[in-house]
Amino acid sequence: MNQKQRILLVEDHTLLRQGICSLLSSDPNIEVVGEADNGKDAIRLAGSLSPTLILMDLSMPGTNGTESIREIKKRYPAIKIMVLTVHKAEEYIREALHAGSDGYVLKHATHDELILAIKSVLNGKTYLSPDIAEKVVNGYLDGGKGINPASAWDTLTLREREVLKLIAEGQGNKHIASYLCVSVKTVEKHRSNLMRKLNLHNAAVLTSYAIEKGMVSMS
Numbered sequence: 643m644n645q646k647q648r649i650l651l652v653e654d655h656t657l658l659r660q661g662i663c664s665l666l667s668s669d670p671n672i673e674v675v676g677e678a679d680n681g682k683d684a685i686r687l688a689g690s691l692s693p694t695l696i697l698m699d700l701s702m703p704g705t706n707g708t709e710s711i712r713e714i715k716k717r718y719p720a721i722k723i724m725v726l727t728v729h730k731a732e733e734y735i736r737e738a739l740h741a742g743s744d745g746y747v748l749k750h751a752t753h754d755e756l757i758l759a760i761k762s763v764l765n766g767k768t769y770l771s772p773d774i775a776e777k778v779v780n781g782y783l784d785g786g787k788g789i790n791p792a793s794a795w796d797t798l799t800l801r802e803r804e805v806l807k808l809i810a811e812g813q814g815n816k817h818i819a820s821y822l823c824v825s826v827k828t829v830e831k832h833r834s835n836l837m838r839k840l841n842l843h844n845a846a847v848l849t850s851y852a853i854e855k856g857m858v859s860m861s
Contacts, residue, residue, distance in 0.1 A: 681705030715742035810852030
């Protein structure tokens with residue numbers, strides 16, 4: 643990298659975000675130009691800051707990482723995005739890569755690996771942590787069987803996933819309608835569709851499902 647690369651860091655845990663920012667700032671070729679703790683702000687800052695690369699967590703309040711990746715890639719396809727997460731289950735890998743992620747790194751990576759991953763992605767390559775790469779390769783060798791097939795989760799629309807996340811965060815229909823700038827009737831329809839598609843019929847089980855999917859944190 644011959645010039646400073648502009649990095650947007652998206653991570654909802656403040657202490658971890660500050661630590662990663664400090665590590666990245668120690669590299670003379672990297673400049674952290676912005677930070678966000680949720681997906682909605684990540685999408686907004688992607689447009690206003692024009693970063694070279696975004697480091698994206700997956701589990702965040704509001705719009706989650708996967709949906710943020712999809713939306714940012716749709717609006718700003720030139721921006722590179724690399725997932726930085728604790729999740730190494732196949733469904734998370736599949737969804738992130740399908741959304742358009744250019745790399746997938748686990749948070750237990752060393753500083754050297756993180757810098758290597760950033761450089762690889764900025765050079766047009768796809769970087770996967772070794773554990774993740776093995777899963778992807780095995781899935782390919784198995785004819786795709788190693789990556790979980792489409793499920794009820796895959797049938798959910800972006801808006802339905804947003805509503806699910808807000809339900810799991812304990813928000814009522816009126817608050818969700820105000821937050822998404824839609825009518826209460828529209829929220830009720832999305833809620834009904836969620837329950838039908840997932841075969842889950844109350845807020846408690848929807849919340850448990852969202853936690854299982856990494857949409858909300860239990861902390």
